[in-house]
Amino acid sequence: xxxxxxxxxxxxxxxxxxxxxxxxxxxxxxxxxxxxxxxxxxxxxxxxxxxxxxxxxxxxxxxxxxxxxxxxxxxxxxxxxxxxxxxxxxxxxxxxxxxxxxxxxxxxxxxxxxxxxxxxxx
Amino acid sequence: xxxxxxxxxxxxxxxxxxxxxxxxxxxxxxxxxxxxxxxxxxxxxxxxxxxxxxxxxxxxxxxxxxxxxxxxxxxxxxxxxxxxxxxxxxxxxxxxxxxxxxxxxxx
Numbered sequence: 001x002x003x004x005x006x007x008x009x010x011x012x013x014x015x016x017x018x019x020x021x022x023x024x025x026x027x028x029x030x031x032x033x034x035x036x037x038x039x040x041x042x043x044x045x046x047x048x049x050x051x052x053x054x055x056x057x058x059x060x061x062x063x064x065x066x067x068x069x070x071x072x073x074x075x076x077x078x079x080x081x082x083x084x085x086x087x088x089x090x091x092x093x094x095x096x097x098x099x100x101x102x103x104x105x106x107x108x109x110x111x112x113x114x115x116x117x118x119x120x121x122x
Numbered sequence: 123x124x125x126x127x128x129x130x131x132x133x134x135x136x137x138x139x140x141x142x143x144x145x146x147x148x149x150x151x152x153x154x155x156x157x158x159x160x161x162x163x164x165x166x167x168x169x170x171x172x173x174x175x176x177x178x179x180x181x182x183x184x185x186x187x188x189x190x191x192x193x194x195x196x197x198x199x200x201x202x203x204x205x206x207x208x209x210x211x212x213x214x215x216x217x218x219x220x221x222x223x224x225x226x227x228x229x
Contacts, residue, residue, distance in 0.1 A: 046220060047166070047211075049217050049218040052216075062216050065123075098165055102213070106171040106172045107156075107214075108177070108213070109156070112165035112166060113165065
């Protein structure tokens with residue numbers, strides 16, 4: 001059974017960097033069967049895919065165009081986890097952030113983290 | 123980006139009712155369409171993927187159909203635990219995009 005456990009601060013000041021981690025159990029961040037994603041949800045934007053990292057013969061990352069200048073998603077093979085960093089945050093980045101596994105079979109998000117409410121406020 | 127238009131945005135139904143939710147993509151997405159159920163304070167839960175494949179453990183009262191640009195989620199007989207918000211999602215191409223959601227409420 002795959003489990004994704006999120007951690008990170010719930011409050012970030014404007015202009016600072018939002019950092020979240022998603023620890024994986026029951027699977028490997030280096031698997032070739034899945035990609036590891038971050039998704040956020042807010043009343044104004046709904047559910048929004050932010051980006052992913054995945055391993056083929058090398059590490060790959062893809063990001064939402066609107067966030068490309070501010071976002072980094074990195075794997076950590078030593079801890080079997082992956083992380084999200086979003087820089088220069090504004091109140092518009094306030095949302096519930098989820099990590100999720102995209103199973104390449106059917107390209108489905110079959111496992112999700114519990115969600116982290118991140119508020120951007122001074 | 124591929125736009126996903128979901129309808130209705132909300133509906134009221136009774137236990138035992140048949141419920142249909144539709145999702146339209148702005149371009150063909152083949153069969154890369156999945157459906158999720160979300161309850162307050164919880165992460166979305168996968169119900170159906172590849173348009174019509176039921177995720178393991180999901181009750182058989184849920185079904186999906188469609189192809190290309192038009193897709194449907196059907197709940198054959200609404201149960202008390204089915205009152206929730208439902209989302210479609212295309213994973214044909216990045217950026218992956220969700221529908222706006224359908225809130226299924228008790229009549």
